[in-house]
Amino acid sequence: VLFFPQMRPEKKQIELTEEEKTIIDLLKPEGEMDLATLKSQAGLSGKKWDRSMKSLSKHDLLKVVVEGASKTVHLKS
Numbered sequence: 001v002l003f004f005p006q007m008r009p010e011k012k013q014i015e016l017t018e019e020e021k022t023i024i025d026l027l028k029p030e031g032e033m034d035l036a037t038l039k040s041q042a043g044l045s046g047k048k049w050d051r052s053m054k055s056l057s058k059h060d061l062l063k064v065v066v067e068g069a070s071k072t073v074h075l076k077s
Contacts, residue, residue, distance in 0.1 A: 014059050014061075017052065017055070019042070019044055019048050019049075019051075019052040020052045020055060020056055022042050022044070023038065023042055023052055023053070023056060023062075024056070024061065024062075024075070026038055026041050026042060027062065027073060027075040028075065031074065031075050032072055032073060032074045032075065033072070033073055034070065034071070034072055034073075035064065035071035035072065035073055036071075038073050060076060061075070061076055062074060062075050062076060063076060
């Protein structure tokens with residue numbers, strides 16, 4: 001129970017790495033993109049790609065949707 005709402009702790013802003021910002025910037029115009037296309041356009045190494053995608057998913061900023069053989073990355077608003 002909060003008696004003083006003005007004393008509520010502030011939500012922390014999510015600190016994004018340069019790699020994560022690159023992925024977000026590539027997704028912004030369309031809102032979604034094929035996973036393979038996004039990975040090639042981002043130009044990240046495998047390790048940086050995995051770390052960035054896991055971090056963005058954990059922060060609930062994007063979602064990977066699998067439909068049959070195609071994988072699409074959707075940017076959450």
